[in-house]
Amino acid sequence: MGFIDWYFTVVVFMFGACWGSFLNVCIYRIPAELSVVKPRSRCPKCMTDLAWKDNIPIFGWIFLGGKCRYCKVPISPRYPSIELLTAILFTWVWLVFPVMVEDGFDFRFVPYWVMVFGLILGSMVDFDEMWLPDRCTIGGMIIGPIFSFLIPAMHGAETHLGGLIDSLIGLAVGFGSLWSVSVIGKLVLKKDAMGFGDVKLMGALGAFLGWESIIFIVFVSSLIGTIVGVSFIAAGNKEWQSKIPFGPYIALAAVVWMLGGSVLWDAYLAWMQGTAY
Structure with a gap:
């Protein structure tokens, strides 16, 4: 692949990771019959609103060491796993079905x-x-x-x-x-x-x-x-x-x-x- 192909592949991967982050919100809130739009993401334990840097897909969990910045309660590795899975599948689809x-x-x-x-x-x-x-x-x-x-x-x-x-x-x-x-x-x-x-x-x-x-x-x-x-x-x-x-x-x-x-x-x-x- 040329530079342009690699560039768009990386962009698609990041795009998929962002949708994976939104998926985590939907998976948690839909069964509870809560809005997936508001309020903003927060720690389910201490209910503190999360900063934007805590919500960076995949890497946010890594930077936090897998724990909430405020109450230090462990964050399930399922969250970054879903973000990574979504990013991989979005990228795979992009490569199999190029525009x-x-x-x-x-x-x-x-x-x-x-x-x-x-x-x-x-x-x-x-x-x-x-x-x-x-x-x-x-x-x-x-x-x-x-x-x-x-x-x-x-x-x-x-x-x-x-x-x-x-x-x-x-x-x-x-x-x-x-x-x-x-x-x-x-x-x-x-x-x-x-x-x-x-x-x-x-x-x-x-x-x-x-x-x-x-x-x-x-x-x-x-x-x-x-x-x-x-x-x-x-x-x-x-x-x-x-x-x-x-x-x-x-x-x-x-x-x-x-x-x-x-x-x-x-x-x-x-x-x-x-x-x-």
């Missing part, structure tokens, strides 16, 4: 940044509270088709209407597939087999990524969940198997698909069919 292409401009990185933001937010709230915010799931089902109409390249479509139609088909397939699993599971197991938040999340992902992604996301998320569950059992922590919700597995599989999972999926299908070279 400059041979035949013009490609703005797919914008909706994918929005999707990454929503997936991290939903996953962390799901970890903490065992539910997915509607602003991540229903919100995704609303803005996914809008983005798809504006940027039909998200679905490989040539027209705006084609992008919208592909998005709505993906939404229907994503929502309907997991809704069917939920209904059948409840009939067989006589209890809820899957949270409805997961169903709505799959609808949102289908709207963003298209119906082709759904089989991959269901397969990979189930595989990851099985591996994690077996690992906990093998480590003697069987009770943790039920404490991890399914939403984060879905989110991880969706990110893998977005960043090139379709290539892996095609290779897997070719291997299964015996046509791989």
Whole structure:
């Protein structure tokens, strides 16, 4: 990469870290039904407003030694971890979907940044509270088709209407597939087999990524969940198997698909069919 490429890559990384800082606010305040805009960031222990230098993404935590400047209570390393994760994923998306292409401009990185933001937010709230915010799931089902109409390249479509139609088909397939699993599971197991938040999340992902992604996301998320569950059992922590919700597995599989999972999926299908070279 040339100097300009490196410059914009660093800018995107910093931009992603800033959004990661805002994510920390959303993850803490949304479940508590608090405004994510005001009041300004403050220590949850001593309630002292934080100075701007304390809020520098990633580095603020390092400069403070992982403790509040005022009451010296330890600050969870999860805060800089989320900022770093968001920065890395924003940068990764930027590198996979560059704005400059041979035949013009490609703005797919914008909706994918929005999707990454929503997936991290939903996953962390799901970890903490065992539910997915509607602003991540229903919100995704609303803005996914809008983005798809504006940027039909998200679905490989040539027209705006084609992008919208592909998005709505993906939404229907994503929502309907997991809704069917939920209904059948409840009939067989006589209890809820899957949270409805997961169903709505799959609808949102289908709207963003298209119906082709759904089989991959269901397969990979189930595989990851099985591996994690077996690992906990093998480590003697069987009770943790039920404490991890399914939403984060879905989110991880969706990110893998977005960043090139379709290539892996095609290779897997070719291997299964015996046509791989």
